[in-house]
Amino acid sequence: MPVRYLIVDDELPSRSNLRLALAAHPDWRLVAECDGTAAARAVLAAQEVDVIFLDIQMPAESGLVLAREISRACAPPLIVFVTAYSEHAIDAFDVHALDYLLKPLNDARLAQTVERIGAMLGQRQREAYGAALRDYVDASQTAARPERINVRSVGRIEQIRVADILWIESAGNYVELHLAGRTVLHRITLNRLETLLAPEDFLRVHRGAIVRRGEIARLDSAGDGSCRLTLRCGATVAVSERYLGALKSAM
Structure with missing residues (x-):
């Protein structure tokens, strides 16, 4: 079954580059190209679309406005955000398991996106995706810390409450x-995730570890000067000298 896609971007070269790149995928069918959100709304009202490649920064209206509207549907089309944002500014996409393409377009990255979309559509994950999209647009509207991390694996999305992370x-x-009782693997670096967590709830104790403050139980020093932190859940975590002072203050 073909994947029906829509391109929404105010820049003609960007639309053309994306359309030509997707022509290499025979199962993909272009529904329309739009230079803004108004034209996109008209297309979406008239035709079924599986995937939208949506530019964020457009002169008449931000793509986030359209994304917010789409997110309210029970089974919305998948959105791939097309953006010139820096790597630091796309952290929220990773936290909410949303896909994005950075300008200028990278063919290898696009191929990865096409593969992810195929897995998502094959497993009928639109409702889960809609929840992830709503989380993202709500957070972007209020600048609030995320309440959930949406973890994607093999085409599926699982919502993990930040309050449940130990x-x-x-x-x-x-x-x-x-x-x-379990561990979940999520694609984002620890440094990037740290910027999105509330510092009053979480504390960095090592270059490779962040702990929930309420889980801190006991700090032990070894004979070689190293320290290990025992958490209430029973886990033990190495503590580096760099973070030792802040940990002692927290205790």
Whole structure:
């Protein structure tokens, strides 16, 4: 079954580059190209669309306004945000398991996006995706800390409440979210995730670990001068000298 997609971008070269790149995928069908949100609304009212490539910064109206409207549908089309934002500014996309393409377009990154979308559509994850999209647009509207982290794996999205996270461990370009009884792997770096967590709730204790303040139980020093923190959940976490002072103050 073909994937029906819509491009919404005020820049003609950007629309053309994306359309030509997607022509390499025979199962993808272009529904329309729009230079703004008003034209996109007209297309969406008249035709079924599976995927929208949506520019954020447009002169008449931000793409986020249209995304907010789309997010209220029970099973909205998937949105791939097309943006010139810096890496630091796209943290929220990762936290909410939303896909994005940075300008100028990278063919390898687009191929990754096409693969992710195929998995999402194949597993009929639109309702879960809609919830993730609502989380994102609500957070972007209020500048609030996220209440949930939407974890994507093999085309599925699982919502993890931040309140349920006991501690977080770095795993390269991923983090391990430690919950009661299980661990969930999420694609975001620990440094990037730290900027989105409330400092009154979480504390960095090591370059590779962040703990919930309420989980702090006991700090032990070894004979070699190293320290380990025991959490109420029973886990033990290494503590580096850099963060030792802040940890002692928290205790």
